[in-house]
Amino acid sequence: MDSETLLARISDYASRPNPYPLYAELREAGPVVWQAGGNCLIGGYHHIAALLHDPRMSADPRTRGEETQKPPFLRLDDPEHHRLRTLAMRPFGPPHTPGRVDSMRGEIDRITKELLEPFETGGQIDIVDDFAYPLPVTVICRLLGVPREDEPLFRGWSDALVAAADLKPDQDSTDTRKAGDQARIEMGGYLVNLAEQRRGQPSGDLLSALVNEPDPALRLTREELAETAVLLLIAGHETTVNLITNGVLTLLRQPEQQDLLRREPELLPRAVEELLRYEPPVHMRERIPHSDIDVAGTRIPAGTSVILVLGAGNRDPRRFQDPDRFDPTRTDTQHLGFGSGIHFCYGAPLARLEAYTALGALLPRLAEARLVQDPPPYRQNAMLRGPRHLPVQL
Known part of the structure; x- marks a missing residue:
């Protein structure tokens, strides 16, 4: 089929259960594949990795010359990106030392056990609604200091923001963008008001740490605080929901790998890395060159x-042996699941810990479980790909 329609076909909801044949077509079509709308796709691992580290590539949508409001620091370039990222990371503790994430291990274990208690009675459960969604949402809300009774507020806001962030050829959906903007405003307002209640009264959570920064030169403005808090909350759970759900789906489809991990639980950390390669939670990232660039002879x-297309790079046979096989014993797992370069996911340690804890606790219960529907219904978003529901009979 016409390679100029690849993005449209990847974005088509019918492709959501299995985009990988289209990714293979993308890699085969060439290093750079131009689309009908004037943008281009890149699906080879080595080219993606190089561009993620190329300082000429911008994450800021304003680089296209569009008049838009300042994006969150996830979509900013250095030096502004570095300043805001550094400030957002400070409450987590010094680099390369145990910090808040390590201190949450016991709490994550407790939350996991609480969520799994209803599973003991058997019957049908939804891995997403009953486990994979509430686990990371509860964890990030407790890290931020969100009252438990307010946690349900974030489901609607998150869904609207994720829908607006999708990369699709028909990205001019005004209603979707407006809903996303409104959700960002409401969530940001809620989180800033919560933080302001703790100004001068530190309470040990992330919002309190951000609003009580002792160095005046490092304090966030109200707008920056809102954007940073929203980003911490969204990034702190959305991708982890997909990682856990995709992991459960993969293991239920491959009982022999389940058996292996039950026999050798020490392989679980390696299995999580393999899942980040095999079924990553994030499949695409957009970049815009500041100046003309050359990729494999294409200007x-x-x-x-x-x-x-990170999902295509993760299964590039020029980089990984037998890439379409899920192998928990694989040692070469230098995946693109968390991106790379200056925008490498700073929530990666928390996502890894949650996925490791969740899958380890679920493994004994999956031995006699079966999928009720395969493929399950997927979320609309092609960029943040994962099942919307995963009904399982225990």
Whole structure:
């Protein structure tokens, strides 16, 4: 089929259960595959990795020349990105030392056990609604200091923000963008008001740490505090929901790998890395070159929307042996599941810990479980890909 329609076909909801044949077509079509809308796709591992580290590539959508409001620091470039990322990371503790994430191990274990208690009675459960969603949401809300009774507020806001963040050829959906903007405003307002209640009264949570920063030169403005708090909450759970759910789905489809992990639980950390390669929670990232660049002999003009298909790079046979096979014993798992370069996911340690804890606790219960529906219903978003529901009979 016409390679110029690849993004449209990848974005088509019918492709959500299995986009990998389209990713293979993308890699086969060439290092750079131009689309009908003027943007281009790149699906080879080595080219994606190089561009994620290329300082000429911008994450800021304003690089295209569009008049838009300042994006969250996830979509900013250095030095502004570095400043805001550093400030957001400070409450987690010094780099390379035990910090808040390590201190949450016991709490994550307790939350996991609480969520699994209803599973003991058997019957049908939804892995997403009953486990994979509430676990990371509860963890990030407790890290931020959100009252437990307010946690349900974030489901609707998160869904609207994720829908607005999708990369699709028809991205001019005004209603979707407006809903996303409104959700960002409401969530940001809620979190800033919560933080302000703790100004001068530190309470040990992340919001309290951000609003009580002792160095005046490092304090966030109200707008920056809102954007940073929203990003921490969304990034702190959305991708982890997909990672856990995709992991359960993969293991239920491959009982022999389940058996292996039950026999050798020490392989679980390696299995999580393999899941991040095999079924990553994030499948695409957009970058825009500041200046003309050359990729494998193809000139990409400045301002072009370049979509790096991480999900295709993770299964590139030029990088990984037998890439379409899920292998928990694989030692070469230098995946793109958390991106790479300056925008590498700073929530990676928390996501890994949650996935490791969740899958380890679920493994004994999956031995006699079966999928009620395969493929399950997926979320609309092609970029943040994962099942919307995963009904399982225990």
